[in-house]
Amino acid sequence: MVNSSYVIMLQAAPDDYLAGQQALQCAQDLVTKGNQLKQVFFYGPAVIYANQFLQGPSGAPNLQEQWRKFSTENNIPLVVCATVGSQYGLEALPPPAGNLAEGFVAGGLAEFIETLAKAEHFLQFQGSGSC
Amino acid sequence: MLMFHFTKPASHASARQGLDMLLMALSLDQPCCAVYSGKAILQLLEPKGSFDPLKKLGLLDAVFDFAEIYVDSASLAENHLLASSFRVPVKVIDSLKIEQLNQQAKHKLQF
Numbered sequence: 001m002v003n004s005s006y007v008i009m010l011q012a013a014p015d016d017y018l019a020g021q022q023a024l025q026c027a028q029d030l031v032t033k034g035n036q037l038k039q040v041f042f043y044g045p046a047v048i049y050a051n052q053f054l055q056g057p058s059g060a061p062n063l064q065e066q067w068r069k070f071s072t073e074n075n076i077p078l079v080v081c082a083t084v085g086s087q088y089g090l091e092a093l094p095p096p097a098g099n100l101a102e103g104f105v106a107g108g109l110a111e112f113i114e115t116l117a118k119a120e121h122f123l124q125f126q127g128s129g130s131c
Numbered sequence: 132m133l134m135f136h137f138t139k140p141a142s143h144a145s146a147r148q149g150l151d152m153l154l155m156a157l158s159l160d161q162p163c164c165a166v167y168s169g170k171a172i173l174q175l176l177e178p179k180g181s182f183d184p185l186k187k188l189g190l191l192d193a194v195f196d197f198a199e200i201y202v203d204s205a206s207l208a209e210n211h212l213l214a215s216s217f218r219v220p221v222k223v224i225d226s227l228k229i230e231q232l233n234q235q236a237k238h239k240l241q242f
Binding site for chain 1: 133144145148151152155156158159161237238239240241
């Protein structure tokens with residue numbers, strides 16, 4: 001049974017591990033509790049998550065892989081804003097034409113707004129650098 | 132109603148990204164309001180340099196006839212500005228009214 005519908009927006013860059021882990025944990029908790037997570041939207045610096053060449057420092061959690069695993073296991077779309085992505089060097093096509101990482105889909109703000117409008121709840125993770 | 136609450140200075144990338152999202156929401160006929168508080172009220176001033184990352188602000192009024200732009204009265208006083216200083220028409224409201232908008236909103240997006 002579905003309890004409530006949610007949309008998550010992540011804006012923190014991948015090197016903001018705390019924000020990334022908080023968002024991922026929140027997404028996992030929502031799904032575990034039987035809620036419908038309609039979409040995880042990557043906006044602002046978080047679009048870098050969708051770059052297939054993303055490399056974290058040694059020992060750091062691979063949040064890109066963890067998001068991909070979460071998405072695959074729970075059938076949750078990971079949507080990256082294509083327009084902002086292009087401003088961060090993201091070519092929103094799978095290799096070799098672009099550098100969009102497996103598991104992510106490029107979308108637009110229109111798709112996000114339409115999904116948001118239908119969702120009951122919205123959660124936003126801006127990150128620690130968003131002062 | 133979607134409430135877009137802007138709190139970052141004009142130089143912050145999220146100011147532009149939030150504006151882009153607000154414009155998209157309006158183009159999809161979503162009921163919206165925009166609240167500017169803190170340093171974000173400076174986003175509404177005419178830019179000092181030639182580069183204007185927020186030049187689309189003018190579309191709010193010119194294209195969408197969007198009148199739900201609110202400015203926090205305390206932030207206005209702190210920055211020694213008047214509502215007439217801004218490049219778009221605004222309504223000056225206090226923190227109580229901002230909280231009321233917050234309560235009325237289905238979703239609140241912060242930029």
